[in-house]
Amino acid sequence: MSRFSDFGNDLYSGRRSFGFVPRRGLWLAIVGALVVISLLIPVVKGGFNLGIDFTGGSEFTISSVADDDPQVGQQALQDTGATEEGEVTNIAPGTMRAQTEQLDDEQTLEVRDALAQAYDVPAENVTSNFVGPTWGAGISQQMLRGLVIFLVLTAVVMALYFRTWKMSVASMAGVFVTVALTVGTYSLVGFEVTPSAVIGFLTVLSYSLYDTVVVFDKVRENTKGLLNGSAPASRRKRGFLGQINLAANQTLVRSINTSIVGLLPVGAILFIGAALLGAGTLKDLALSQFVGIIYGTLATLFVATPLYAALRSREPAVRRIDEAAEASAGRSGASGEDSEVPLDDEAAGSVTAGATTTRAGGSTA
Secondary structure (H helix, E strand, O other): OHHHHHHHHHHHHOOOOOOOOOOHHHHHHHHHHHHHHHHHHHHHHOOOEEOHHHHOEEEEEEEOOOOOOHHHHHHHHHHHOOOOOEEEEEEEOOEEEEEEOOOOHHHHHHHHHHHHHHOOOOHHHEEEEEEOHHHHHHHHHHHHHHHHHHHHHHHHHHHHHHOOHHHHHHHHHHHHHHHHHHHHHHHHHOOEEOHHHHHHHHHHHHHHHHHHHHHHHHHHHHHOOOOOOOOOHHHHOOOHHHHHHHHHHHOHHHHHHHHHHHHHHHHHHHHHHHOOOOOHHHHHHHHHHHHHHHHHHHHHHHHHHHHHHHHHOOOHHHHHHHHHHHHHHHHHHHOOOOOOOOOOHHHHHHHHHHHHHHHHHHHHO
């Protein structure tokens, strides 16, 4: 724990640094390639495994079963000959769900009796319902409309909050990457896309934006006063892009901790609840949240932050600040002085307080 605390202090002070901004071209190129691959996966695999709520069809629920093996129901569907496609899943202990394409009344009764016989339950324990294709298409349209409205409102709010469209563009680029990678993962593993998966997906987008806002708040704090010359000398010596990179490093430990805390319960649902206990209805929701949290965190660090730096690096004022910082660093190196950039008063106080706490804890032990 002490080493991790020292690692965080080193990142916050700038003694240790990851090159999110200096290597922005490399990160953006890698992410761009991953996005292209993710978008090609559904094309190669022929689309997504859409649930009945989107495609329409017939659904059967079998309760009070003793054998919760999906293959038993799958074989029963095939033996009836009434359906060419069908999927059987365990949605709860003692409860199975069978989904097929649209069936008429006679086929529905035939499949119901076959499932009741296969699982050795009374026919009354098998309930059926029908989801029309029109309703499924309406759900898809509402989902897409809601996503578009969400993205537009988010872009406007981000631009107003940070008072610059460049942070808004960088934030939305991170969201797009999160969307693309999550979509590619869903298509790759073949999990069923259900309304609960969409809800989890939208929740993850909110998490990704929250993480980006935290980093960009620190960027705004670090770069405050640099363009008008009111920032302290210690802050100017890093330059504008250097302060952006420092902000990403200062919030890195927080991003890691938040992601781990979010992944633990979601991972428990995905790997223990769904895989081991058979709670099949949870896996689509858990997968979207699990991969979305990971992609959202990475998108903030390797997309939003580097892209914002790239957008600002073309401004003449930013170039002058960075050129002056490079010249100052060159003079310090030539004169043999320590080239480490000192902290401003606020950051120095934070690190000093952390070091004092660590020493106090050590003496107590």
